Amino acid sequence: MNYEIKGESLPVLYCHLESGEKLLVEGGGMSWMTPNLSMETTSDGGFGKMVGRMFSGEKMFRNVYTANGNGMIAIASSFPGSIMAFDVSGGNDIVFQKHAYLASDVTVETAVSFSKKVGAGFFGGEGFVLQKASGRGMVFLEIDGSAAEYDLQPGQQIVVSTGNLAAMSATCKYDIQSVKGVKNKLLGGEGFFNTVITGPGKVILQSMPISAVAGAISPYIATGSSN
Numbered sequence: 001m002n003y004e005i006k007g008e009s010l011p012v013l014y015c016h017l018e019s020g021e022k023l024l025v026e027g028g029g030m031s032w033m034t035p036n037l038s039m040e041t042t043s044d045g046g047f048g049k050m051v052g053r054m055f056s057g058e059k060m061f062r063n064v065y066t067a068n069g070n071g072m073i074a075i076a077s078s079f080p081g082s083i084m085a086f087d088v089s090g091g092n093d094i095v096f097q098k099h100a101y102l103a104s105d106v107t108v109e110t111a112v113s114f115s116k117k118v119g120a121g122f123f124g125g126e127g128f129v130l131q132k133a134s135g136r137g138m139v140f141l142e143i144d145g146s147a148a149e150y151d152l153q154p155g156q157q158i159v160v161s162t163g164n165l166a167a168m169s170a171t172c173k174y175d176i177q178s179v180k181g182v183k184n185k186l187l188g189g190e191g192f193f194n195t196v197i198t199g200p201g202k203v204i205l206q207s208m209p210i211s212a213v214a215g216a217i218s219p220y221i222a223t224g225s226s227n
Contacts, residue, residue: 105137152199
């Protein structure tokens with residue numbers, strides 16, 4: 001499969017499939033395609049995987065598109081930001097935020113990734129519902145806003161505001177750190193907790209998570225009818 005990503009603030013993923021090739025796409029993700037692609041809806045792993053996707057914010061069902069002759073399918077982003085491609089072959093598993101999955105090779109497996117520490121789950125915002133992609137092939141993820149990449153060395157850490165973590169290598173560890181000081185917690189505007197990521201591995205951060213956008217525009221949205 002060949003692919004290309006075009007566009008700036010609202011990018012589109014174009015996947016060019018050879019005859020017989022298949023692509024797994026998030027339910028409702030197809031924007032346009034050539035007429036020689038056939039679609040089949042699948043649970044992609046059975047009931048357990050469906051429930052896991054529900055908790056991670058993804059659609060419960062996914063669609064498999066098969067090319068009957070060379071074809072093309074386009075998948076547009078749903079929010080201003082970036083689309084990034086990751087090859088998970090050879091054990092290069094990646095962990096990513098909820099809502100990020102767009103499409104993948106059918107040989108890629110995704111599952112909910114739970115933190116081993118309870119604090120990371122209940123207080124980390126994105127922490128408890130991160131997803132993990134493994135197997136063989138490409139997975140395509142949607143990043144909110146601009147993406148910043150860091151390669152952490154073993155033991156090297158970065159502190160991230162909740163929601164700004166988009167993806168990271170599965171070799172990275174993450175935990176939740178409380179903001180120090182009552183005044184800082186209540187008046188600092190950064191919330192009560194931050195996510196601490198420890199290398200080795202790659203970390204992809206996003207500049208504008210959807211939750212931040214919602215908070216920024218909520219004061220300007222009318223909540224009641226006027227007389």
